[in-house]
Amino acid sequence: MREDDPNDPKNLIREAFRIEGITASECRSIFVDWALSLASSDPKPAISALLEKHRDEPDDHPMKAVLTEGLAKAPDARRRGGRAARVQAS
Numbered sequence: 001m002r003e004d005d006p007n008d009p010k011n012l013i014r015e016a017f018r019i020e021g022i023t024a025s026e027c028r029s030i031f032v033d034w035a036l037s038l039a040s041s042d043p044k045p046a047i048s049a050l051l052e053k054h055r056d057e058p059d060d061h062p063m064k065a066v067l068t069e070g071l072a073k074a075p076d077a078r079r080r081g082g083r084a085a086r087v088q089a090s
Contacts, residue, residue, distance in 0.1 A: 007046040016063045024062040
């Protein structure tokens with residue numbers, strides 16, 4: 001039976017929880033595909049709803065860890081090199 005969930009339109013997260021022996025790397029790949037399928041540009045409300053929906057899944061399931069990481073604040077963008085980083089200011 002297919003479950004229609006606006007937070008998981010392609011049922012990717014639901015299926016990830018059903019895959020026995022799934023790895024964290026596979027869960028991250030599924031997460032990216034899931035995020036690209038969302039209509040909203042902010043995935044955090046959907047992530048929160050999915051964590052609540054799957055709260056009874058084992059805490060050590062890699063998809064739970066990936067979803068939790070998805071709620072974390074993204075690191076601040078910063079410059080990583082280029083000419084200005086190599087040349088000392090006079």
